[in-house]
Amino acid sequence: MNTPSPVVNAGMVADGLHHGHVHMVLKAAALGELVVGVLTDEAVESYKRKPIMSFEERSFVVANLKGVSRVVPQPTLDYVPNILTYRPRYLVHGDDWNRPGSPQFETRRRALEALAAVGGELVETGYTPGISTTDYYKRIVERFGK
């Protein structure tokens, strides 16, 4: 009898995909069937800015990464609604939110509570050194924005 793969959840904006996203997807996919919550345009705007690429464009790219089983909308920056819906065995997130004072510290606390309720656990990964979407945009602006 085959044991079904555990469901793994991760959330991402993926507005300007780079190798850091791909590293995270590969780590998450190694744990099971990866369901990526792509933040909706409204979710991104709620805390950041209007995305460069639309939700449909961003979802299409993420859905075509090796290791991604499924893309679903993540309608808020908060992970709780998708945790309660998809009941993941693992939530994978960068470890940068685990600092008191981080704007996402409270989001992390809420995610841990929701994970406990569904029997899941949080897996935190280091960020890929030397790259973030902000760095990436900075490189482009420095090169082309003059």
Add this chain to the structure above:
Amino acid sequence: MNTPSPVVNAGMVADGLHHGHVHMVLKAAALGELVVGVLTDEAVESYKRKPIMSFEERSFVVANLKGVSRVVPQPTLDYVPNILTYRPRYLVHGDDWNRPGSPQFETRRRALEALAAVGGELVETGYTPGISTTDYYKRIVERFGK
């Protein structure tokens, strides 16, 4: 007996991956085993500019797209060396180079000659409307470059 899949070749810079690249990869992969030639940093600089992402970073992202069997370096803007090495049944390229006056019109003519020598053919695809790397960078510069 299984017939081996035909080899399909496409070249790309993939510096700032977007949904247009993914559409092209899916079209190419539908024809056979897709070997993507990622242009080396030197190849890009020879006609364009220094890429934002390194060859290794760009190759890693492309290698992790669904439908890509293999990534190889494309050391020149010219397709001839990789055509003679990988002997593809199909070379897939955007149809934008098929205009007299296009800077790549001569590159296309040379690719056609090399394809004829290895028994391959050129498959030209339309570009995804509304997106190119140039448009993408423009959107970022307009949003963040002020």
